[in-house]
Amino acid sequence: MTSTVKLYGLVLSGGQSRRMGKDKGLIAYHGMPQRDYLYRLLEQVCDKAFMSIRKEQAMEIHADFKTIVDEDIFKGPFNGILSAHKEFPEVAWLVLACDLPLIDEKALRYLVERRKPDSFATAYALKENPLPEPLCAIWEPNGLKNAVLYMQEGKNGSCPRKFLINNATHLVHPENENTLMNANSESDYKEALTKLE
Numbered sequence: 001m002t003s004t005v006k007l008y009g010l011v012l013s014g015g016q017s018r019r020m021g022k023d024k025g026l027i028a029y030h031g032m033p034q035r036d037y038l039y040r041l042l043e044q045v046c047d048k049a050f051m052s053i054r055k056e057q058a059m060e061i062h063a064d065f066k067t068i069v070d071e072d073i074f075k076g077p078f079n080g081i082l083s084a085h086k087e088f089p090e091v092a093w094l095v096l097a098c099d100l101p102l103i104d105e106k107a108l109r110y111l112v113e114r115r116k117p118d119s120f121a122t123a124y125a126l127k128e129n130p131l132p133e134p135l136c137a138i139w140e141p142n143g144l145k146n147a148v149l150y151m152q153e154g155k156n157g158s159c160p161r162k163f164l165i166n167n168a169t170h171l172v173h174p175e176n177e178n179t180l181m182n183a184n185s186e187s188d189y190k191e192a193l194t195k196l197e
Helices: 034-045 055-060 078-087 105-113 141-153 160-165 186-196
Strands: 007-012 048-053 067-069 092-097 121-124 133-139 169-172
Touching: 007 034, 007 078, 034 048, 034 092, 034 105, 048 055, 048 078, 055 067, 067 078, 078 092, 078 141, 092 105, 105 121, 105 133, 133 141, 133 160, 141 160
Parallel strands: 007 048, 007 092, 048 067, 121 169
Antiparallel strands: 092 133, 121 133
16 A cells, blocks of 8 residues: 655654763764764655754754754654654654664665555564564654654653554564664674674
8 A cells, every 4th residue: 555645754863872972863884974874865765854853953953954853842752753743744754763873775665665554653673573663664644643642641651662562553574684773882883883894
């Protein structure tokens, strides 16, 4: 089933990167800051791309990049995702976290081709641990509307993965499982560099 709903891309780059000790969005795995690299990837597979940022980051983002400032209504990654949904409520969002150094255009196209618009989201998941990866996923407008209600209830916590586990999520297994590697610490960073070589 194909969808007439537009697909926008969102790089989540407003996190504090406490475990890494430096801004994950600025690490240059591919010769440019990771947030810029992911933005350029999303431009290849989406109708438009945006960078999700904190208010204080606005001055450091080049004018070439479209941004959506976190509204700080919700906690955690939902902050950026639902701020984007509020600005463009009728589109689906291909959301990418800044801590995915091995993701590439091929992996994104593979996910987009398997999109199920009648589900709340289409998310990557590893075969041996089939939990949805909410920060490498296509969130449909209906799923995001329900996520707003879920967060407003205030009793569910703020974990997007928990939301997807308990709702209609279409899981896709990546062709190369390395593409879902998270780099959140110095040791992860070194491992990612080794894999990229």
